[in-house]
Amino acid sequence: MVEGERSVGRRRSTRSTAAVGALILLLAVVLPLGVALYARYRDADQWLWDDWAALIISMLLGLLFFVLAHVLGRDGERRARAVADAELMTTIGALHMSSARSFAGSDRHALRIAADARAALQHYPNASADEQSALLRTIEDAFSDLAFGTFARADALPRSVWNQLAAGAEGVVAEARQVAAGLGRRAESQGGDLSRLADNVTFALSIGRQVREQHRPPLPPGRPQVLRCVWDGVPPAPETRPDGVESPEQQAARTAAAEKGAADADRQGEALLVRRERLSCLYRRELTVKKDWRVVFDAGDAIACRVVLSDLSGTDHWLAPWYVSDMPPPLHPVNVLFDDLDEAAHHDPVVDRPGLPRFPELLRHGGLPAGMRRRAIANLRDLLRQQEIATVCVLVYDVVTAGGRTQRLVLDGNHRLAAARALAEERRTGWRRRRRKDAATDVRVLAFVMSERRPVDAPASDLEGRFPDWRGFTPDVGLARGTWLPDRYLRMLAGDRHPTQ
Structure with a gap:
């Protein structure tokens, strides 16, 4: 350009x-x-x-x-x-x-x-x-x-x-x-x-x-709130009167305009594309996983985008693109391509337990094994403690699986979400004088959501030369959907216990 x-x-x-x-x-x-x-x-x-x-x-x-x-x-x-x-x-x-x-x-x-x-x-x-x-x-x-x-x-x-x-x-x-x-x-x-x-x-x-x-009023527990964000670039309305307080008329007018804009956006394909462009710009640096935004841009009305503010209720079943394997032993973390990690988390002493999912199954935030990403999570939890009402941002992708079920995959913000959950547990089970009844609701999640209405995969010819092995937005989506496995893992299953890269 x-x-x-x-x-x-x-x-x-x-x-x-x-x-x-x-x-x-x-x-x-x-x-x-x-x-x-x-x-x-x-x-x-x-x-x-x-x-x-x-x-x-x-x-x-x-x-x-x-x-x-x-x-x-x-x-x-x-x-x-x-x-x-x-x-x-x-x-x-x-x-x-x-x-x-x-x-x-x-x-x-x-x-x-x-x-x-x-x-x-x-x-x-x-x-x-x-x-x-x-x-x-x-x-x-x-x-x-x-x-x-x-x-x-x-x-x-x-x-x-x-x-x-x-x-x-x-x-x-x-x-x-x-x-x-x-x-x-x-x-x-x-x-x-x-x-x-x-x-x-x-x-x-x-x-x-x-x-x-x-x-x-305060965020209701267990009731996610969809935020009426200005996706289409309409200049924001004046928020306050000269005395610094927003009038009821301004509130009602802005709310009505936002609701009408959101309804119109959902009916227009061009507006749906604008929403995806906003998220791609927002996560241009942050999203470090393998991804192909063009798969999302070409999805038509199959993918909806929204911003949701909620407490930690329901995050137990959110999937993290983190994997462990004991092929070969001992149990160790691997990435989505079934390779050893090339980061400090490679040395995490992952604690095995009964029922712990192995690659290619994704780990759930409600069942992360002890020792996994412990240092990064602990550092983020220390930062979160400084906030009275802690808020973490995540990018999630609602995957429609081959069986028609929908699973939520956290593409960005897994460390922050794990730290938020650890902080909520700490506040809930702390000393009696520190214990807080609202520990689960004073730690919140601001989720940027891309939600599939039906499975979104690109034709193989569109990805030739870029991502020939998987056709979704990320290979993690392919694993969650059950439609893709990396070559290295397939060679391992075929009997090659030490496959080359």
């Missing part, structure tokens, strides 16, 4: 240079020469050789100054582009530092993100295509981090902090749309990228607004 923009830019530059050359020729040569010939025709006796010499000198000087002005102007453009690129590089680095995903979130850093983003957008029109693309991706990732961290616990923020965060996000949306409008027809692709940025920031902000709204 960037290369295409460069070629378009080169063609436009060539056309503009040709136009400038034609203008120079017309003003500095053709027009003076025409006037001179007309004057000589009217009064040839008065037109002498020194007149021709003066005319030629004036034309040469005119051409020289015109060329100098053009060269200096181009040099000024290069300097402006270099300054803009430097500003964007600096801002990108600052955004990476201030928005790096922290589980508990940081209000002090979060409040800077919008200001840095708006400042960088001022230099966007003068920057190179590479830096423009890098900036937009960085801003989108920064607001994704806000959605996962600070916005996910928006109900616990002081009103003044939340109002500043909301105002900053709305400012970024307005700035992006203003810059896009200023680019005009000369940069349609950049304008589209800026509009998508504004839509994604609006979506992230709407998550925080809905989480904050669910705090009044």
